[in-house]
Amino acid sequence: MDLYPYTVAEEFSCQVAYFSMEFAIDQALKTYSGGLGFLAGSHMRSANDRRQKLIGVGMLWSYGYYDQSRHEDNTLKIDYKRKFYYFLEDTSIKVEVTINSKPVTVKAYLLPATTFDTAPVxxxxxxxxxxxxxxxxxxxxxxxxxxxTRIAQEIVLGIGGVKVLEAMGVDVDVYHMNEGHSLPLVFELMKRYSNLENLKKYVVFTTHTPEMAGNEEHNVYLLFRMGFFNGFSVEDMQKKLDYYDEHFSLTVGALKTSKRANAVSKIHKSVANEMWQDVKGRCEIISITNAQNMRYWADKQLMSWMQEHEDYQLVGRKKHLKYRLFEEVADQTGKLFDPDILTIVWARRFAEYKRPGLLIYDMERFRELVSNRDRPVQIIWAGKPYPLDNRAVHMFNDLIMMSKEFKNVAILTGYELRLSRLLKQGSDLWLNTPRWGREASGTSGMTAGINASIHFSIDDGWHAEFQKDGVNSFTIPHSDPSLPNDEIDRLDYLTMMQKLENTIIPTYYENEKEWLMIAKNAMNDILAYFDSSRMADEYYEKLYF
Structure with missing residues (x-):
């Protein structure tokens, strides 16, 4: 099967199989939930751009993650609707995996590289x-x-993926586990490479989060019963990996079976090495900072006008992009936003540590902010909470109920690729408020910044490597992470509001030239280092080789 419609570049001729539970490749393909998928989608685009010999391996979700809509009172409604994809090609390849002592057929479909200009998936x-x-x-x-079911999904991805690639005749040099979900692949490879040191030569691993929810653990005997270890007994697995904990961590398993691993920012490298420092026999954890594919995310006219045209043309294009976003705001909420007004967006996966409600920490101060007629602001929230994370769902619904009080505050649903791009191209200020040390990388600010939306963020993740406060971004210095969370939130809120009220809003309304200079500096700096072509190259240079 001819998978690559392009001539593979000589320096990228090592055949890599990139395993990921989610891929955000196109609005029409609902195989993602959030940042992990957005990152994987950009990696596939840049692998195509750089003519790399890489193939993605993922899951075809019949009902996707979920469809985000509204109840009659406007609160979040979670829908599941079957998806159909006529642009995928049936490979006619079927393999068998064993789940819970029962044979299960796994069928393979191909997303050709030419469909969305990506690596084949x-x-x-x-x-x-x-x-x-x-x-x-x-x-x-x-x-x-x-x-x-989650364990069964991981068996299908890991073991089924290896078997499908073999059936397709793909001679893989490196198996890349994008998070620990595909760990069962190593137990399929153990049948070929019984010596662990030999096996490690072919496996690498990316860890994406310090959050324990993103580092799955399961009872080791449950994993054995489900078939996770692919026929190896618990005792065999424990002896091979020198890992005897009854609570089996997928991340620990991946660190013990890979030749090298990477964290997704420099801060995350330090956090990850500290988190896993006691894991005996783990591989080295290096840093490869996340990035996004700007060919996909950037408005082409904004990019071309960044250097070659007068500022008024850049301003005019930005207003047009704001109009397009505000059509969506009006359609969803019945609120008419003004393109001349500073528009602040908070949009990403809804999770407590990301603090989506930090801006309304002091509700009276928030009312003053959004009611100021001399220096008005418009604020938009968007994002998808995990459907069974009741706290996150309640936060989302609380924001919806709060927004009913204001004509210039909107909460949008349907946060997928299409809406994400509208928000990034149509916003003026992209707000990011995680507790420091818990945002492994974050990438939404990169794709906002390339569209002249200035990043306003806690100095965590990628922002710490990028930021020059007041030059290409605005930064919220983090408070002492050893303090209780309530005190961290209070101090970070005060620092954020001081910067917003005393620097950001006055600059937008009183010094357009400086505002545009900051936006253009950001666009240049992001393009120089935070395009995923750099990231895709670094994976070959630092991880695969």
Missing amino acids: IFLTTDCFENDHLSRTICHKLYDANEE
Whole structure:
């Protein structure tokens, strides 16, 4: 099967198989939930741009993550609708994996490289007529809440993915685990490389988060019963990995079976090495900072006008992009926003540590902010909470109820690729408020910044490597991370509001030339280092080789 429509560059001729539970490649392909998928999608685009010999391996989710809509009172409604993708090619390849002592058929579809200008991607599904109903449901929902279903999904991705590549005749040099979900692949490879040191030569691993929810653990005997270890007994696995904890961490397993691993920013490298310092026999954890594919995300006219045209043309294009975003705001909320007004956006996955509600920490001060007629602001929130994270869902709904009080505050639903791009191109200020040390990288600010939306962020993740406060961004210096969370939130809020009220808003309204200079500096700096072509090259240079 001819997978690559381009001539592979000589320096990237090592055949890599990139395993990821989610890929955000196009609005029409609902195989992602958030940042991990956005990152994987950009990696696939840049692998194509750089003519790399890389193939993605993911899952074809019959119902996606979920469809985000509204109840009659405007609060969040979670819908599941079956998806159909006529642009995927049936490879006619079927392999068998064992789950819970029962054979399950895995079918493979191909997203050709030419469809969306990406690396080729294989999508796996068990939702086919060869399987019984229970086996078909394995691939129904991304990040299914049932623990056994999640484990089954990981078996399909890891073991099924290796078998499909073999059936396709793809001679893989490096298996890249993008997070620990595909760890079962190493237990399939162990049948070929019984010596762990030999196995490690072919496996690398990317860890994306210090959050424990993103570093899955399961009872080791449950994993054995489900078939996670691919026929190896618990005792065999423990002896091979020198890992005897009854609570089996996928991240620890990946660190013990890879030749090298990477964190996704310089700060995250320090955090990850500290988190996993006691893991005996783990591989080295280096840093490869995340990036995004600007060919996909950047407005082409903004990019071309950044250097070659007068400032008024840049301003005119930005207003046009704001109009396009505000059409969506009006359609969803019935609120008419003004393109001449400073528009602040907070948009990303809804999680407590990201603090989506930090801006309304002091509600009276917030009312003063949004009611100021001399220096008005417009504020938009968007994002998807995990459907069973009740705290995050309540935060989202609380913001919706709060927004009913204001004509210039909107909460948008349907946060997927299309809306994300509208928000990044149509905003003036992109707000990022995680507790310091818990944002491994973050990438939404990169794709906002390339569209002249200035990044206003805690000095964490990628922002700490990028920021020149007042030159290409605005920074919120973090408070002492050893303090209790309530005190951290209070201090970070005060620092954020002081910068917003005393520097950012006055600059926007009183010094357009300086505002545009900051925006243009950011666009140049992001393009220079935070385009995913640099990241894709670094994976070959620092991880695969």
